[in-house]
Amino acid sequence: MNQKIYEDYAKLAVEIGINLKEGQDVVISASTRIADFVKEIVKACYANKARSVSVDWMCEEIDKLKWMNEEEEVLSKVETWQEEKAKFRAEKLPCLIYVDDADPDAYNGIDLKKFAAVRKARYSVLKKYRDMEDNNNQWVIIAVPSKNWAKKVFPDLEDEEAVSKLWEAIIKTMRLDQKDPLKAWEDHIKDLQDKSNKLNEMNLDYLRYTSANGTDLTLKLLANHYGISARETNLKGNDFTANMPTEEVFTMPKRDGVDGVVVSTKPLSLHGQLVEDFKVTFKEGKCVEVTARKGQDVLENMLDMDESSRHLGEVALVPYNSPINQTGLLFSNTLFDENACCHLAFGAAFKNNIQGYENMSEEDFEKVGFNDSINHVDFMIGSADLDIIGVDHEGKEYQIFKNGVWAI
Numbered sequence: 153m154n155q156k157i158y159e160d161y162a163k164l165a166v167e168i169g170i171n172l173k174e175g176q177d178v179v180i181s182a183s184t185r186i187a188d189f190v191k192e193i194v195k196a197c198y199a200n201k202a203r204s205v206s207v208d209w210m211c212e213e214i215d216k217l218k219w220m221n222e223e224e225e226v227l228s229k230v231e232t233w234q235e236e237k238a239k240f241r242a243e244k245l246p247c248l249i250y251v252d253d254a255d256p257d258a259y260n261g262i263d264l265k266k267f268a269a270v271r272k273a274r275y276s277v278l279k280k281y282r283d284m285e286d287n288n289n290q291w292v293i294i295a296v297p298s299k300n301w302a303k304k305v306f307p308d309l310e311d312e313e314a315v316s317k318l319w320e321a322i323i324k325t326m327r328l329d330q331k332d333p334l335k336a337w338e339d340h341i342k343d344l345q346d347k348s349n350k351l352n353e354m355n356l357d358y359l360r361y362t363s364a365n366g367t368d369l370t371l372k373l374l375a376n377h378y379g380i381s382a383r384e385t386n387l388k389g390n391d392f393t394a395n396m397p398t399e400e401v402f403t404m405p406k407r408d409g410v411d412g413v414v415v416s417t418k419p420l421s422l423h424g425q426l427v428e429d430f431k432v433t434f435k436e437g438k439c440v441e442v443t444a445r446k447g448q449d450v451l452e453n454m455l456d457m458d459e460s461s462r463h464l465g466e467v468a469l470v471p472y473n474s475p476i477n478q479t480g481l482l483f484s485n486t487l488f489d490e491n492a493c494c495h496l497a498f499g500a501a502f503k504n505n506i507q508g509y510e511n512m513s514e515e516d517f518e519k520v521g522f523n524d525s526i527n528h529v530d531f532m533i534g535s536a537d538l539d540i541i542g543v544d545h546e547g548k549e550y551q552i553f554k555n556g557v558w559a560i
């Protein structure tokens with residue numbers, strides 16, 4: 153990829169993504185495959201007066217070897233140094249940049265039950281540090297192509313061509329083809345904020361989804377829900393843009409307020425395996441039935457990981473004509489696929505989707521039915537004919553989406 157694209161992309165991640173302030177520390181998580189690109193991000197951090205920059209390198213192939221060769225109890229144990237590292241991070245709160253180039257099939261063949269048990273055990277130790285960081289740091293996730301990821305998206309192309317095609321799609325959806333990408337992002341963020349402001353003013357009671365594919369779903373919103381788009385503000389008052397690209401306005405459903413049937417419109421890539429053509433039935437907020445043409449066991453394994461995985465934590469509105477959907481590609485990468493069209497997420501909700509969350513105690517979150525889970529799994533439900541009606545607490549109706557796109 154040419155140097156100019158690398159530089160512009162790194163600048164976007166640092167200036168729009170984490171929105172780095174002078175004197176802040178940065179930790180970049182990336183795979184060893186993309187050291188050249190990471191170098192540009194490091195340069196951009198220093199150019200924006202970072203105090204320190206460090207990189208957490210990882211390698212999927214080696215990680216997979218661990219999964220295949222180590223006992224469950226060894227993998228489950230959080231060693232003292234690992235816990236100290238998590239604690240250090242949670243106390244210091246560096247800005248975090250995640251660069252994703254993951255091979256969607258990297259973990260194919262590992263034992264799903266072992267995977268679930270290990271994740272659960274480690275989560276029980278590390279959750280408190282995750283909670284300390286939550287809404288306190290500035291972070292962003294971006295993605296760059298790797299050979300294996302590109303081959304998944306373009307299986308019929310030669311390696312190099314596949315990588316260059318995937319770069320093309322990322323350049324377009326990241327607005328890196330525009331004359332001034334920073335300005336293009338500022339404009340885009342403003343557009344999205346305009347939608348979330350409108351929705352917040354409506355203060356809707358519930359959403360009703362219908363589509364010819366069989367989707368017929370009523371989704372109650374939390375009484376004091378708050379819709380968020382691209383730019384978030386953390387508890388320290390710093391703005392950041394966590395997902396790049398992003399096309400969504402998202403908020404929190406009421407834990408027990410989801411009823412009806414919803415049909416997936418894109419395959420779901422879960423722990424390196426695809427779940428396809430699935431239908432989910434909800435009763436009083438709980439997913440009581442799933443049927444999938446492919447990967448049903450993968451989906452059910454995830455849903456059974458904890459009690460809250462069967463409830464929804466996120467409802468997101470994304471127009472069907474989004475730049476990502478216009479590429480016509482299945483990226484097999486959540487960052488891109490979730491920004492292609494409307495989606496829901498099983499599992500954990502986001503605390504900042506509640507007005508006044510900063511003054512709430514753990515008991516308060518429990519009382520309002522905040523859905524806390526080990527999982528947060530987005531799945532796509534947007535279609536070209538999706539209709540969404542919003543109804544406020546006085547019974548007034550608003551057309552929110554018409555034929556898959558914004559109607560407000």
Ligand code: ZN
Pocket residue numbers: 400402466468490495530
């Ligand atoms: Zn989302």
